Amino acid sequence: MTISTPLGELHGLPVFDFPSPDSTAALPDAASVAWRVSAPTYSEPGDERWEAIFDRFLATVDAGRVRALVVGGWDEAYDTSSAPVVTALIGADNRLTALEAVFLGDMTFEDCEISWIQQTDVTPLLAAYPGLREFGVRGGTGLAFPSIHHSGLRTLVVETGGLPAAVVRGIAGSDLPALENLELWLGTDEYGGNSSPADLEPLLSGTAFPALRHLGLRNSQIQDEVAAAVASAPVVARLERLDLSMGTLTDEGGAALLAGQPLTHLAYLGLAHHYLSKEMSERIVDALTPSGVRVDIDDPQQPDEDDGEVHRYVAVAE
Template sequence: MTVGHYLKEFHGLPVFHFPDTDTPAELPDAAAVAWRISAPTYCDSDDEQWEVLFERFLKSVDAGRVRALVVGGWDEAYETSSAGIVTALMAANNRLTALEAVFLGDMTGEDCEISWIVQSDVTPLLAAYPRLREFGVRGGTDLAFPPVRHTGLETLVVETGGLPAEVVRGIAGSDLPALENLELWLGTDEYGGDSTADDLAPLLSGSAFPALRSLGLCNSAIQDAVAEAVAGAPVVARLERLGLSMGVLTDEGAAALLDGQPLTHLGRLDLSHHYLSEAMRKRVLDALAPYGVVVDLGDAQETDDEGDGRVWRYVAVAE
């Protein structure tokens, strides 16, 4: 139910944690790793604040060769938004001239629960870095993503325990002609995930992102409704990978998916963390495996039945 590990790889590069103490004599080549810059989320008086640590990083490496940055924690991330981090990154765009990838909010549950991370409007980063190819953000509280145009972005990942409908609509309404990979963790309404399948309509129509080849609509409490919408979505015909993982997908959603348009052209279908019966799992595999589709049906879940008509199913990551 929570994020339990930090990123080990980002943008095809191993993640290297920039030390939060005196910088050692030797550091990796600036272009060879994704640099993780992280301050404690519960800072003591003698701890470096994130902005101070970031400035020391810029002075310690060849900033003009840095390709990828992973922002970890910042002080009181459960109360203080990422706006200061966004501002600091924007101010460094004339130094980070080779930057291709940013991940904002690489924190575990011990640092700050995913649904407690206070974000901000992150789209100014895209304007500040026109060469950015990959962008990821974790945390949905106060997250804003108004429609934006960016001609270079190829991968966008938004990980939340609850993704606001306004953010979904902002992403779906953006002009991202190079976007090939999109992954949205829609979450639950208890944590601000108030979007519906209708909010996905511009994305599913196939008109939003002409280069899209991989789509993940994940971690959703309305996974059956999402699956039903995907079943007839024009965008699916040109996808190579489709993910409906981490949510509360049941036999109803899986049946809608199979009864919709053909999925036999896919290279991979990820339905992991699901609530499918054994019979439905067999039906899915029988329908797609003979065509070479790799289907992930791992992490099967059991419905909690209270015996009084109440049943409980849970997304993979919420708090």
Template sequence: MTVGHYLQEFHGLPVFDFPAADARVELPEADRVAWRISAPTYSDPGDELWGPQFERFLKAVDTRRVRALVVGGWDEAYETSSADIVTALIGANNRLTGLAAVFIGDMTGEDCEISWIVQSDVTPLLAAYPALRELGVRGGSGLAFPPVRHPGLETLVVETGGLDAEVVRGIVGSDLPALENLELWLGTDEYGGDSTPDDLAPLLDGTAFPALRRLGLRNSVIQDAVAAAVAGAPVVARIERLDLSMGVLTDEGAAALLDGQPLTHLAHLDLSHHYLSEAMGERVRAALVPHGVTVVLDDPQVPEDDGDGEVYRYVAVAE
């Protein structure tokens, strides 16, 4: 129930950790990698913090050729928000003129649990980088995303253990005409995930994001309700890849999917980390695989029974 690995690839580029000041490492060409800049979240005296490391990075590489940046940890990320990180990135927009992709919060559970990562309003990055094509964020605490317009953003990924309904409404209320890929980890109410399918209405009814082709509504404690809403959602007719993985999907939600609009046009349906019975899993495959749909049903889960009649199901990533 935690994130256990760092990004290995981002924006189609291998992730390269910007080395420590005393490291004898040859730097790659600036446009051949996604640069990961990360500082200890639990720092000791003498550790280089994120701000000075970023300044050293700007002096060490040809900033005009940098295409992708991955922000890892920052000092006391469990108490200190990403606001200073966002400000620093905005302040470098006249130097990072080729920047196309940013990810903020690439931390594992050992660095900072996903629901402890304190984020901030990340939308000023979109104004500062009109050529940005991809934005990713990990961590929902303190995250803000008021409705915004950006003509070129193609991919938006928000990974959380609990995504606030106001953030969901801000995202789906944004004007992002080029958005092709949207991935939201909705999470659980125990960690602030209080959205409902109603909050997704502009997305599901097809009025938002005319270019959308890949949709992920993942890691949700209300995955059955999400699946039922998706089953009748007009947007699905133009989706090529649908991802409802990592949540607590049961036979009820899967049946709603199959009883709704046809899904045979999909290229890919991901339902991994699920609570489906074997019979329902076979029913899903039988309905879709003969039509050429790749169906992923990996990582089946078994509900936990406390012996007193209470049954517990868990999302893949929460804390």
């Protein structure tokens, strides 16, 4: 599986691509859409660079009413970090005064594979926008997220083929009192995903993020270990949604979930893209659905065998 389509919605608003300079089409109201500002990642001479497109965006749209912004590709994103983009966004904080949501790196595989996207420390961007309610970033290479305080952030999404342990610890150690929704794609060690459940301890213990209600620990090569940690994690008691999808979950992790604390209070349990046996899948569904839990157990996978070795794959890696 790869990321083949760009975001269609952000912060409850439909995504609208900011057009080229020669477009004559009427623009929507500034507050009615999530504006996607994007440049070709494989640029050619004469192509407009991202910073120039962003400057034109600020000069064209009523920036003070923009609520959501999607950054797509930037010039040579596979080789050039998002640092200039982050700097440009920070420099516009006195103009984007109504900004509530940002997604950084909305690229499909045709633009740049997820693990090729070169990121940077994104926390100065959060610091520059205290009114931000939702932040998402795609790509773990070069990504940094030292622990921060942000009083208003409600949703944080980090999509990677490999999430460094330092980033996991930075997020888990942050002071985000309003955070309701956290989604981390942990990925594989092949692409830098070297975290362990121990790195998530402040989150799983329930000491971090008192408002958290939706937790996604997805796309993980160590999904059985994550499931075992979640099975006894105090934070689960206050969750409404738990998403462990896109990873390498096997019967070992499924048994840990069933043997752990009750999950019958959940509205949703996501396990899609898994390596569970049919019998274990049925056990999980039979244990939870009578209590009203919606269990997503679609997209079962079969491991590959090569010279006696068994290989299981996360949904999104390269």
